[in-house]
Amino acid sequence: MPAGPRPLAEQVGSIVDLLPLIVKNLRIGRLLENVRPGLGISQVLVLHALERAPAEGASMGDLADEVGVSVPTTTGLVGRLAREGLVERRAHPSDRRIVLVALTDDGRAVARGAAEYLAEMMGKLLGDLEAGEREGLAHAFERVFEVSVRIQEEQRRMVAPA
Numbered sequence: 001m002p003a004g005p006r007p008l009a010e011q012v013g014s015i016v017d018l019l020p021l022i023v024k025n026l027r028i029g030r031l032l033e034n035v036r037p038g039l040g041i042s043q044v045l046v047l048h049a050l051e052r053a054p055a056e057g058a059s060m061g062d063l064a065d066e067v068g069v070s071v072p073t074t075t076g077l078v079g080r081l082a083r084e085g086l087v088e089r090r091a092h093p094s095d096r097r098i099v100l101v102a103l104t105d106d107g108r109a110v111a112r113g114a115a116e117y118l119a120e121m122m123g124k125l126l127g128d129l130e131a132g133e134r135e136g137l138a139h140a141f142e143r144v145f146e147v148s149v150r151i152q153e154e155q156r157r158m159v160a161p162a
Contacts, residue, residue, distance in 0.1 A: 028118065035113045036084075042067065043086075046077050047111035050087065050103045057090055057100030068152075086110055 005011075032039050049066040050058060058066070064074040078101050081087040086107035092098035103111065126134050 032114055032117070035117050036110050038084075039110070039114070042069070042073075042077055043081055044111070044114050046074070046081060046101075047086065047103065047107055047114070050101060050107070051111050053102070055102075056093070057102030059092070059098050059100060063101060081107065 006014075028041055032041065032044060045067045046063060049063055052066075053062070060071050060074050060078065063078070064071045067074060067077075069077075078087060078089070082089060084106075085104055087101050088104055090100040090102055092100055126137070129137070
């Protein structure tokens with residue numbers, strides 16, 4: 001007889017135990033060497049965030065928030081990407097205190113190449129699963145993303161000034 005759903009505390013415990021291991025396993029920096037040598041996952045996250053940013057670019061603060069790191073860390077990442085010719089810094093049109101960051105054509109090509117490479121790799125890995133398993137996994141990832149957004153919102157609420 002199949003066991004019923006586990007209690008919430010046990011489900012949460014399993015997630016808490018597995019989450020750090022999943023994050024460790026998903027470190028894909030070495031795989032990205034095939035796209036652009038020396039490019040790490042943090043740089044790819046910045047490029048990906050800039051692909052979704054307005055055409056004029058994103059501020060360092062917005063990028064830091066999007067990537068989930070501090071502004072000084074973002075400044076370092078952007079500096080390296082700028083030296084590689086993948087992003088450019090621009091003056092904000094109305095507030096000279098704000099520096100905007102935008103993709104160059106090379107940056108856009110690298111971001112697309114990274115996304116295509118990861119999609120190809122995932123396609124190969126998931127190809128061994130049955131269609132129903134793939135659909136279940138895709139749905140689970142969508143739900144995990146929704147939960148991650150709620151976690152981020154909760155973190156912002158906790159640090160927001162009263």
